[in-house]
Amino acid sequence: xxAIYYDIYKDLREKIMAxxxxxxxxxxxxxxxxEEYECTHNTIRKALQVLTMHGFxxxxxxxxxxxxxxxxxxxxxxxxxIETFREAAxxxxxxxxxxxxxxxxxxxxxxxxxxxxxxxxxxxLHIERVRHFDDANLIFDKSYFRASCVEGLTPEIAAxxxxxxxxxxxxxxxTTSNRTITxxxxxxxxxxxxxLLDFDMLAVVENRTFNSEGVHFETTWSRHRPxxxxxxxxxxxxx
Amino acid sequence: xxAIYYDIYKDLREKIMAxxxxxxxxxxxxxxxxEEYECTHNTIRKALQVLTMHGFxxxxxxxxxxxxxxxxxxxxxxxxxIETFREAAxxxxxxxxxxxxxxxxxxxxxxxxxxxxxxxxxxxLHIERVRHFDDANLIFDKSYFRASCVEGLTPEIAAxxxxxxxxxxxxxxxTTSNRTITxxxxxxxxxxxxxLLDFDMLAVVENRTFNSEGVHFETTWSRHRPxxxxxxxxxxxxx
DNA sequence: GCCGATTTGTCCGTATGTATC
DNA sequence: CGATACATACGGACAAATCGG
Numbered sequence: 169x170x171a172i173y174y175d176i177y178k179d180l181r182e183k184i185m186a187x188x189x190x191x192x193x194x195x196x197x198x199x200x201x202x203e204e205y206e207c208t209h210n211t212i213r214k215a216l217q218v219l220t221m222h223g224f225x226x227x228x229x230x231x232x233x234x235x236x237x238x239x240x241x242x243x244x245x246x247x248x249x250i251e252t253f254r255e256a257a258x259x260x261x262x263x264x265x266x267x268x269x270x271x272x273x274x275x276x277x278x279x280x281x282x283x284x285x286x287x288x289x290x291x292x293l294h295i296e297r298v299r300h301f302d303d304a305n306l307i308f309d310k311s312y313f314r315a316s317c318v319e320g321l322t323p324e325i326a327a328x329x330x331x332x333x334x335x336x337x338x339x340x341x342x343t344t345s346n347r348t349i350t351x352x353x354x355x356x357x358x359x360x361x362x363x364l365l366d367f368d369m370l371a372v373v374e375n376r377t378f379n380s381e382g383v384h385f386e387t388t389w390s391r392h393r394p395x396x397x398x399x400x401x402x403x404x405x406x407x
Numbered sequence: 408x409x410a411i412y413y414d415i416y417k418d419l420r421e422k423i424m425a426x427x428x429x430x431x432x433x434x435x436x437x438x439x440x441x442e443e444y445e446c447t448h449n450t451i452r453k454a455l456q457v458l459t460m461h462g463f464x465x466x467x468x469x470x471x472x473x474x475x476x477x478x479x480x481x482x483x484x485x486x487x488x489i490e491t492f493r494e495a496a497x498x499x500x501x502x503x504x505x506x507x508x509x510x511x512x513x514x515x516x517x518x519x520x521x522x523x524x525x526x527x528x529x530x531x532l533h534i535e536r537v538r539h540f541d542d543a544n545l546i547f548d549k550s551y552f553r554a555s556c557v558e559g560l561t562p563e564i565a566a567x568x569x570x571x572x573x574x575x576x577x578x579x580x581x582t583t584s585n586r587t588i589t590x591x592x593x594x595x596x597x598x599x600x601x602x603l604l605d606f607d608m609l610a611v612v613e614n615r616t617f618n619s620e621g622v623h624f625e626t627t628w629s630r631h632r633p634x635x636x637x638x639x640x641x642x643x644x645x646x
Numbered sequence: 647g648c649c650g651a652t653t654t655g656t657c658c659g660t661a662t663g664t665a666t667c
Numbered sequence: 668c669g670a671t672a673c674a675t676a677c678g679g680a681c682a683a684a685t686c687g688g
Contacts, residue, residue, distance in 0.1 A: 171656065192621070197672055208658050213674085221460065223585050226621040229673050230666035234621030236583060238524055285477055344475060345642045346462050349588055351610050351633035369608050369633060371590050382431070382465040382473030394590035394608060401640050403584045410675065436653055447677050452655085468654050469685035 176205050176215035184224050184237055194232035195225065223402030262301040269361065270296035271323045273315060284312050284387035285376055291315040295326055304363040308370075308391040317385035341380035348374040349399060358391060371397040415444050415454035423463050423476055433471035434464065462641030501540040508600065509535035510562045512554060523551050523626035524615055530554040534565055543602040547609075547630040556624035580619035587613040588638060597630060610636040 180195065189195045196204070201212045216233060219225050224237040257264040274280070276290040286292060292312045299307035311330075313321070318334065325333045334340040352372045354364055370391045377386040419434065428434045435443070440451045455472060458464050463476040496503040513519070515529040525531060531551045538546035552560070557573065564572045573579040591611045593603055609630045616625040 211657060223583060226583050226617055227673060228619065228621050236617050236621055343644050344462060344465050347640050347642065349638040351590065351636060378465055378475050380467065382467050382475055397590055399588040401586050403586065405582050450676060466654060468683065
């Protein structure tokens with residue numbers, strides 16, 4: 169991301185998180201920011217818009233742009249923006265290991281098609297992985313990738329980071345992700361693969377991911393042990 | 408919302424949901440849309456940006472703007488954008504009733520402050536409500552409102568719709584909502600108030616809401632019976 | 647492989663409206 | 668009422684990616 173507005177966004181975000189612009193105060197007005205970043209009006213606004221969408225600030229007409237982000241008490245494993253499992257784990261201060269349980273080519277039949285959103289007949293790669301950290305198997309990922317989008321993928325790469333491979337080696341850009349969160353009973357398979365303790369339900373995140381070409385290339389169900397599951401998001405009226 | 412870009416957004420959204428612009432096809436390019444809506448390219452771009460943020464389309468450089476929205480099979484009770492409980496229930500085709508269990512003024516002590524994000528000493532209104540539909544008590548809402556933001560609120564209004572009252576009567580605008588989703592064990596209180604069947608865990612949505620002045624005026628925990636809980640959201644890289 | 651047409655992405659500069667103080 | 672500050676819209680310019688000839 170080499171856009172000017174994005175650099176400004178990142179800079180402002182840093183300052184908010186560092187407490188330079190504290191909770192419930194106003195950041196400098198557009199006119200000041202113009203001078204500081206030496207750009208126009210519109211570019212500042214674009215940066216502020218992204219900042220707003222991410223829940224850091226809220227513009228108040230006639231007054232200014234107010235900081236609404238509070239330093240968070242985050243517990244265990246927090247999901248949110250688009251990021252790789254490895255990135256998320258690192259951000260949560262956890263060292264993670266991944267074990268590949270299934271790695272096979274399949275052709276989408278009617279049942280798979282309805283569950284994943286792929287078309288019947290699509291060539292897919294079916295991958296199942298168990299995520300291990302804090303001395304326990306905590307997440308079970310069941311994924312279907314569009315085969316033509318993940319050429320050269322091997323079980324070894326799947327054990328490392330599929331998304332890093334796709335972005336760095338294949339030059340693909342992950343762009344949009346539609347997510348659905350539900351709760352489901354643990355299956356015998358979950359119990360066999362995960363360290364579930366007494367939990368009999370799981371938090372399930374269904375993820376349908378599109379690349380920069382607008383092609384749906386992945387549907388994954390991440391099945392989380394409840395005590396390690398936290399999902400954060402921001403909704404903004406009208407945006 | 409009287410902005411031009413917002414009308415264009417709504418029109419395009421309708422056409423996508425109606426199938427006028429089907430899944431995986433390109434919508435007309437900017438130049439066509441300029442003519443159709445008689446505005447400038449910047450206004451079109453703003454509308455497309457909102458459409459993108461909501462997961463309906465994805466722009467592809469040099470090619471066009473591709474529809475990535477698929478008609479969904481939504482199950483039971485679906486949450487997502489900012490909307491009142493009543494709106495959400497209606498959208499899911501359910502007729503809902505609300506029972507007010509608690510309605511009292513409190514002053515935030517250290518414990519409440521840490522849980523809600525309000526400051527110690529803030530005057531709050533503590534409201535607990537049970538949501539009933541499909542012949543069962545399915546959601547338990549524990550809320551704290553900033554008292555100065557909800558003047559004139561009564562238990563009767565709370566049984567109807569607090570948000571409708573705030574927006575229509577007090578002229579407040581709900582703008583930003585920071586949400587955290589977790590799973591928790593059901594408490595004795597949950598069991599007493601809800602029809603939990605055999606479920607021993609709940610989906611809990613913590614909601615911290617800010618009005619158009621950037622003032623944090625509400626923290627609510629909505630405790631949902633798992634089989635009626637679905638949460639949908641869209642994440643877009645860079646936005 | 648190159649060039650030009652198409653299409654989206656970014657940025658500039660300006661103008662006007664609306665809300666606050 | 669005027670100054671300040673955000674919101675919307677216009678019009679123009681150039682960059683970057685794609686596609687067809």
